[in-house]
């Protein structure tokens with residue numbers, strides 16, 4: 001247990017408007033990781049500026065109907081996970097999915113390692129390819145990025161995306177449709193469970209292309225005796241009309 005603070009991340013200070021190309025040939029606009037880390041520490045959930053433009057969102061939505069891109073499809077009602085369906089991408093991950101996973105990972109690993117130090121947990125590698133290798137060594141070989149589709153009445157029960165022993169503690173969901181235009185309802189819902197306290201609900205309403213970064217399983221929160229683990233589950237409230245698509249970027253692979 002210690003009292004590390006999240007270190008500032010040089011060169012990532014200025015948020016960019018949507019759609020501006022990344023300066024280094026990547027897909028990501030520069031993000032204010034100091035502010036995002038503070039928000040994640042405080043809430044367990046943080047919204048980024050738009051990561052993808054409308055054309056990129058439209059292209060990703062179309063991919064849902066290209067079965068060759070996916071390794072499996074889940075009809076949520078069959079498992080009582082909710083109402084709607086999702087598809088896990090197969091290797092090789094298409095762009096911009098692969099780039100998002102690769103580029104979002106290093107700054108998220110800085111945050112994850114601050115959390116790991118606070119909780120006395122093992123640290124994560126700096127580069128995503130090394131996390132993928134560690135997953136493979138733990139028997140987790142299958143890619144986890146996914147596309148979700150919900151129609152009217154669609155919803156997603158509260159859950160945690162744990163796919164084996166190796167769990168990277170942060171994930172990102174990118175909304176691909178325009179709320180109140182392409183669909184209504186369908187809010188992003190989170191429930192935080194603190195030790196010996198009643199559960200705290202959080203609701204976020206991203207706009208198209210925004211990334212919602214959130215805790216996969218638990219995060220450290222200060223307590224009287226140092227740091228304690230606070231659990232988070234996520235889900236989606238009912239879609240009332242239209243269709244809602246999301247790109248889910250989970251960084252650990254699955255068994």
Ligand SMILES: O=C(O)CCC(=O)C(=O)O
Pocket residue numbers: 148156161172173188234235236246247248249
């Ligand atoms: O549809 C959503 O917003 C939630 C998606 C989800 O469960 C995930 O990305 O892991």
Ligand SMILES: [Fe+2]
Pocket residue numbers: 159160161234248
């Ligand atoms: Fe999920």
